Amino acid sequence: MRYAIFLLSVTAMAQSEYNVVDSFETGYRFATVGGNRQQYRSEVNYGNGIRLLNSYFTMNSKDGHGKFFDEIVLTTQGLGNDPYESATLRIQKNRLYRYDMLWRENAYVNPGLTTGNAAGQHLLDTSYTLQDHDFILFPQSKLKFFLGYTHGAQNGAGISTVQLFDSRGDEFPLFANIKRSRNEYRVGNEFQLWGVRVNWMRGWEDFKEDTPFSSGVNPGNNPSDTTTLTSFQRSEPYHGTSPYWRVAIFADRKWISVNGRFTYTGGQRAFVLDETAIGTAARIGTLNRQVITTGNARRPVATGNATVSLFPASKLTIVNQTSVYNVRTEGNSAYLQFNNATQSSDLLYFQSLGIRTIANETDLNYQALPWLGVYTGYHYSNRRINSVEQFALPSNPPDVTPYQQTNQLHSGIAGFKLRPIKPLTLTFDAEVGRADRPFTPVAERNYHALGARLRYKWKTLQASAYTKANYNINSVSLSSFSSRARTYAADVSWSPMERLSFDAGYSKLHLYTEGGIDYFTNFNEVQGERSLYFSNIHSVNIGARIVATKRADVYVGYNRVQDTGDGRSNPLGAGIGSSLPAFQAAQTFPLSFQSPLARFSVKITEKVRWNAGYQYYGYKEQFYNRENYRANTGFTSLLWSF
């Protein structure tokens, strides 16, 4: 209501000097869901109720000399309890100021890892709010000032788990009252000195989490386990700040452009954890255990980038960028565990992780002929990781040995662009990389990527096709990891007449990965087996907009994504890879997700339209049906335009 009064008063006040465009779409949204409602809420989440589905308001000064402002743009979406609500606002006065605001709220539901017959046990039913405010003073001058504020908050209920009371104990669900918030404040300035622009910003990010966890009497997840829980309480406030500096310089001349950026972020977090668990443990008996940890963690990050662009000829651009990244994570945690019967244990933990990366990239872009352009580049990265792990547990003696490792990546890119006729563009690109010491087995080591793209645009017809192959082969003596991904996509849109337009697209995403695994069954180590994963995803989207009569528009569309897996008909597969059924069942995960929709819009008067829409969502796993759902959603609304 306040929003409407604001708009009406502003509209009345300023009709003579400004052009005002205004529209509201209000209506009722409905949804009926069959099957797993939690899964639906995680993926779609539209509900029932009255909504301000969309609104749009602009005021523009006709001569660019408004008294207080020259432009206001206000848009909203989904206000009134849609799961995806947002509002944007821009107010500006030429040469004097510009203010931008973005507010968003997401009803974030996540049932955790429940697909593929997994047990899940972690759930989030929260509200996520984000807002950004940015103010620029003198936006068109050589002397600008910046002010900014960002806020994020997540609040709501959650389910987590804890394992008690030792490494062979049981797992227990915990209720969590999630409270997280983040505030970021920014102030900055840009000025020009001897033809060089200097842009600096100082920011402070404050983060705090105060999520308590609790449980009452609980027998645990595993009926055969004799560990039980009588009560559990944990509070763990976690607060900290990350102040940062960013300084950038720019200079442009006819044949050279130079810029540099330097950042420093000094993050630290202080924490306390106070946990009390009362229950009975197998092999031990009744327990009344309290764990208290306190400490802090620090992570200063410094980066620098310097980019030089040379334009020795009108057809040639050479760009070189050097970047340095240095981060050091360290902290200490005092850990006290009390068995209230024996009053024992007092241990200290410490870890340090330092990463220093230096990278240099040179790219050359040359327009050889009016219809042919080529580019090539060489990229080099050198990363050094320092690590000290010192943690003392009853079974682990402290390890204070420092470790250092260096990884070097050499990669080259090349490509060319063809424009044989004006509406047609063809591009080809390739990248080859060699890293000598990746950090994890699944990281890129010997990789190459090949891609091609076609774009055709003639009047209202647009067509594009795309293919990309990404291969990463990472062999080591005992194990190997390889990933092969191929993507094919095509899209076409066409408006043969003003009253008719089509849009259709198809893509196939193929992925095959193979990784070495080492695990235990009944205390026996199993080595030399492979974890395999096959995915063949076909995705289709079709849409058509038809102006049926002078008063009525219709839009119909269909989206379908289907992973056909590797073609097997049951999860246990054909006996390839690991012999353990759990690994075979994880090799592929066929499912389909489809969503046909239709929307109608009828003009009632010059200023009023009636809209209605329907959308179906169907989620279906092939091997398991616990998570499947189908939902019919829709809305009816009136759109007022002024």
Add this chain to the structure above:
Amino acid sequence: MIRILLLLLATISLQAQNYVGSNACKVCHADVWKNFYKNPHFKSIASGKEEARNTGCESCHGPGQAHAKAPSKSTIVAFSELKSKQVLDACLRCHNEALSRANIRRSSHTLNDVVCSNCHSIHKSPVPKFLLARNQTDLCYTCHQNVRSQFSMPFKHRVNEGFMTCTDCHNPHGSFAPTWRMASRPRMVDQALANEEPCLKCHSEKRGPFVFEHAPVRVDGCEGCHQPHGSMNSRLLRKPVVFTLCLECHNGAGNFGRQGVGVATQTPTHNMADPRYQNCTTCHVRVHGSNSDPFFFR
């Protein structure tokens, strides 16, 4: 010296005479002029203080005198006739000042001939900000059909729903070298707090710092385990179940990991034949990092 100065002044004077002002343009291009006061470029006219070469239509299209006398694309700077680099140079004459465009010359878009006019519609933009040729999501999907497929998957960031946009994470004008993975990849990704992964803009609880970091998260970034656009697997994971994701690194092989002797395997008490041990994160709940337990139990 005096001759050179006189020649220079004569040239400048001659060029200045070639500018006719935007009022001359609106005679024929009334459809463009009609709503031009809403266009951000109108500021140059409203100002009244800019030089002729930086004012209104002629600031982009060049001197209009010849075109006014003989209207054709050959007598004016017509962007539809320009080469990609010429378009880029023309726009960057004014728009090179922003930090967000500092890397536009080396961006993947520029290397593939996708320049300003491919995404921005200066005279007919249907969206209220940035003169985009279409709403941002549809615009990016025009070329990135495979990404459209990812955002149509059941588990995805809410881009199609209008809650997020591509530029929440990406800088289409090119970005600085990333500070995770091996610095040269991925490209076009914007950074949070000046030097961190964009995921942390929203997922700030995963940011840390933690006393016990899960080192691959810091070294290789979130996409080691997650697919950021969309996935057929819950929580945007790369695999449908979590234990294969964990075990493909925790296999003790090679010279990987913090100590360079392979990433530690499970202990023998983990009986993978028992379903309870197939849910790694039920016990190791703080897998992104912990302050209280080196094995991420709390």
